Amino acid sequence: MxxxxxxxxxxxxxxxxxxxxxxxxxxxxxxxxxxxxxxxxxxxxxxxxxxxxxxxxxxxxxxxxxxxxxxxxxxxxxxxxxxxxxxxxxxxxxxxxxxxxxxxxTQDHGRPTANSSKSLAAVVARLERNAVSSCIEGEDDLEEDRLAELEEGDSGPEKEVVPRVLYEELVHSYRQQEEEVRRLQQELERTRRQLVQQAKKLKEYGSLLTEVKELRDFNRRLQDVLLMRLGSAQQNPEKVKKLVVLTARVHPGESPASFICQGVIDFLVSQHPVAQTLRDHVIFKIVPMLNPDGVYLGNYRCSLMGFDLNRHWQEPSPWAHPTLHAVKQLIVQLSQDPVGLEFYIDVHAHSTMMNGFMYGNVFEEEERVQRQAVFPRLLCHNAPDFSFSNTSFNRDVVKAGTGRRFLGGLLDDTSYCYTLEVSFYSYMAAGSTSPVPYTEDTYMKLGRNVARTFLDYYRHNNFIDDNKLQIPNHINSMEVLSQGRQGNGNGNGRTSGSERGAERKNQSITGEY
Ligand SMILES: [Zn+2]
Structure with a gap:
């Protein structure tokens, strides 16, 4: 034993x-x-x-x-x-x-002691070196030892006996190191996740920054647009001029208003002799988009903050209605300008009425009422799709906050304020019984006709002297601008069957501008 x-x-x-x-x-x-x-x-x-x-x-x-x-x-x-x-x-x-x-x-044990001692020593030495080499990366002693062990195993039938204590200590140490590695791995994983999160945040900050920059550029461009000024006052400072202000898209969903505006601008900046004459006598200030945030969001009537800006002209807030506030300030400032603000036209689109038409203000003085009807009559003469019979004048309480109503009360009695409406869908030309659908082109054409009507207006009241006009006769006829026109009557309003229908409709609909 x-x-x-x-x-x-x-x-x-x-x-x-x-x-x-x-x-x-x-x-x-x-x-x-x-x-x-x-x-x-x-x-x-x-x-x-x-x-x-x-x-x-x-x-x-x-x-x-x-x-x-x-x-x-x-x-x-x-x-x-x-x-x-x-x-x-x-x-x-x-x-x-x-x-x-x-x-x-022992005497009775026949195996060579030296050999067994040697093999045991080798096993322990190997275990020790394993413990060391597990801490030192790259050492290949392990492999050598394994080979050495195999060789020794071949040389003798005996197996090595591992001291239990040493074995346990090594196992214990190994477990500790294993635990430490696991902890380090968890720590690394946590750090990695944090880094990924940080990278994601950085990326988000980056895109936010880009968005902010884009918005700033957008805002700057809008400011440029708001200050768009047509006319040549600088070139001829001594010349007395008239001032016309045009705004559009206060109601963001009324996109036809933009095409009309585009038509006005395209014509006014062109080399057309009428445009050149107009620039010589009139300063046009155009705000093509009064509600840019509403347009950006795809709203129908409201701004970003949910306001119908065309009901806040009386007291626009600089923070709740910033564009309206700025434009109102500009108009008030212009009204005090010696040049004299004569026209304010706000362009809209109508979802139930046909043709282009206008809304104007009602005044006590008959003479002023008559004067106010001149521009729509002239426009009716120039534009086949503009209906004077659809044009109406009112002082609805609900419209008190609109640009036309508010500025009509603010500006002096030599000024004219209108809302220019154009149908969302079609117009009925005079003498025709079939409606013609509006296209971007016909909206722009109406815009060009609005612009050139100012020449007629200022010739009509002799502000622009007919004798000094440099416009060749064949252009003076304006036909080139209103092709497709079919008899405009005498300018007192067309009364075709369809227009009478539209008129009746107008009585039941108070308008939505
Ligand atoms: Zn409108």
Whole structure:
């Protein structure tokens, strides 16, 4: 019988004959307990000196220990030396070499001791180096050791016995390192996620910044548009001029108003002799888009903040109706200008009425009422799709906040304020019984006709002297601008059947501008 013991004194494990254990006569391999025995050391580790030791296992021969250790069948209790004041820390210190297990030399064991000692030493050394190499990346000792081990295994039939304590310590250390690696991996993963989040935020900030810059550019362009000024006052400062203000898209959904505006601008900036004459005598200030945020959002009537701007002319707020506030300030300022603001036209589109037509104000003085009707009559003469009979004058309470009503009260009695409406769908030309659908082109044509009507108006009241006109006769006829026109009557309004129908309709609909 052999005993695998651990000496408490120096914490070393040895396999030795059971007879070395004093007063110990086991009948079976389990005949031992946790008590401390007095064990005689072998020649190799103390030459018969007794020492206190624990019995860890019993076996018939040493090979059985090795086999059991390798097969993990041998359960060795955790060192009790910790409780007894012994330290196991030196297992990894300078004195670890003496801890190596050496087989007991026995007379009746026929195997060469030197060989077994050597192989055991190799295994322990390998384990130690493994522990070290696991910390040092790139070392290939492990592979060499594995090969060396194989060679040694071939050279002798014996297997190495791994000291349990060392094995456990190595396993413990390995587990700790494994835990540390896991913790580091978790930490790395957390850091990686944070970095990804930060990168995402940075990207969002980047796109937000771009958006803000775009909005700033957009705003700057809008300001330029708001200040668009047509006319040549600078070139001829001494010349007395008239002032016309045109606005559009206060109702964002009324896109035909933009085409009309486009027609007005295109004509006024062209080289057409009429346009040149007009620029010479009249300053046009045009705000093509009074409600840019509503247009941007695709709203039908409201601004970004949900206001119908055409009901807030009386007291526009600089923060709630900024564009309206700015335009009103401009108009008020212009009204005080010596040049004299004479016309204000706000362009809209109508969803139920046909043709182009106007809304104007009602005044007490008959003479003023008559004067106010002149421009629509002239426009009716010039534009085949403009209906004077659809044109009406009112002072509805609900319209008090509109540009036409408010400015009509603000400007002096030599000024004219209109709402120019154009049908969303079609017009009925004079003498025709079939409606003609509006197109972008015909809307723009109406715009051109509105622009050139100013020449007629200013010739009519002699502001532009007919004799000084540089317009050739064949252009003076204006036919080129209103092709397709079919008889405009005498300018007092057409009264075709369809127009009468439209007129009746007008009585029941208060208008939606
Ligand atoms: Zn409108």
């Amino acid at each position: 052999y005993a695998f013991v651990r000496f408490l004194e120096d914490d070393m494990c040895y396999a030795l004959p059971a007879s070395n254990v004093k007063d110990f006569r086991p009948l079976h391999k389990t005949d031992f307990d946790n008590q401390v025995y007095l064990v005689l050391r072998t020649e190799e580790n103390g030459a018969g000196q007794p020492g206190k030791a624990q019995i860890l296992a019993l076996a018939d021969n040493i090979d059985e220990f090795e086999h059991n250790i390798m097969q993990k069948k041998m359960k060795i209790p955790k060192m009790s030396t910790r409780n007894m004041g012994y330290s196991v820390e030196n297992h990894f210190g300078e004195e670890r070499l003496p801890l190596r297990h050496k087989k007991a030399q």
